[in-house]
Amino acid sequence: MDIEIFVIGFGIFLAILFSWSFRSLTEEKWQIIGAMPVKKNPQGDWTGINFPYYGFFNASACTLAAAIFLLLLGAVYVTLEIAVIFFITLMAVCIPAARIVAYLVEKKRYTFSIGGASFVGMMITPWLVVMMTSVFDSWANSGIQAMTVLAAISTFPNTS
Amino acid sequence: MPALTVVYSVVIALLFPVAVDSLPSISAGLSCLWRPLPIVLLQLFWAVVFVYSGKSDVTGSQIFFHVIRDRI
Numbered sequence: 001m002d003i004e005i006f007v008i009g010f011g012i013f014l015a016i017l018f019s020w021s022f023r024s025l026t027e028e029k030w031q032i033i034g035a036m037p038v039k040k041n042p043q044g045d046w047t048g049i050n051f052p053y054y055g056f057f058n059a060s061a062c063t064l065a066a067a068i069f070l071l072l073l074g075a076v077y078v079t080l081e082i083a084v085i086f087f088i089t090l091m092a093v094c095i096p097a098a099r100i101v102a103y104l105v106e107k108k109r110y111t112f113s114i115g116g117a118s119f120v121g122m123m124i125t126p127w128l129v130v131m132m133t134s135v136f137d138s139w140a141n142s143g144i145q146a147m148t149v150l151a152a153i154s155t156f157p158n159t160s
Numbered sequence: 161m162p163a164l165t166v167v168y169s170v171v172i173a174l175l176f177p178v179a180v181d182s183l184p185s186i187s188a189g190l191s192c193l194w195r196p197l198p199i200v201l202l203q204l205f206w207a208v209v210f211v212y213s214g215k216s217d218v219t220g221s222q223i224f225f226h227v228i229r230d231r232i
Contacts, residue, residue, distance in 0.1 A: 032219070037225075044224075046222070046224075048221035048222070049215055049216070050216040050219045055211075055213050058214065060206065066202055070189075070193050070198055070202075071193045072189060073189070074192025074193055075185055075186050077185075077188060079192075080197065080198060083192075095208075095209070098213065111218075115162070116161065119161040119164070119165055123165075126172045145179065146175075147172065147176050147178045
């Protein structure tokens with residue numbers, strides 16, 4: 001019964017969150033979270049770099065997913081060191097892939113495809129596990145398996 | 161891409177069957193996570209993703225600063 005209550009409660013929370021966010025996050029006040037001055041102009045004003053809310057929400061979603069990833073691997077007794085090394089290796093591929101896939105698919109140079117990064121992550125994860133368990137002896141008996149890692153990584157954002 | 165991922169996941173599940181030695185333990189996962197190293201790493205990860213994906217390349221800004229003299 002606890003599981004049903006959790007799933008229903010989480011579903012209601014997400015429904016309320018999405019209902020608010022789909023209506024509100026398109027408003028102008030929810031576009032830029034901050035601007036950082038970088039260069040003073042002769043007129044006395046400054047040229048700045050903008051940081052949109054997109055980055056804040058994306059970073060928060062990815063960090064929450066990373067925490068769940070480490071938690072789930074810990075739950076099947078994979079050591080933290082192995083989980084962290086695996087995660088850093090995977091992110092070293094997936095974070096640049098967000099921009100590369102967007103460029104290849106959409107032909108846009110200044111955009112990201114989180115769905116593209118997620119796709120690349122899902123594709124390489126099993127083979128990364130195979131490679132790392134065959135290269136490092138200590139990994140072979142660590143309990144890390146392709147399907148468990150794939151299940152844990154599936155919590156990552158997959159919207160584009 | 162998502163449709164291809166679903167098919168690919170099924171193929172991977174057939175290629176790499178899971179050997180279950182013991183049941184997962186959420187408390188073991190929480191104790192693995194609730195330590196300084198993963199918490200600091202997650203904070204660093206947040207900062208890297210925020211700057212990398214959050215720095216806008218398609219908008220610019222002009223910023224003006226001024227002093228509110230009657231509050232000095």
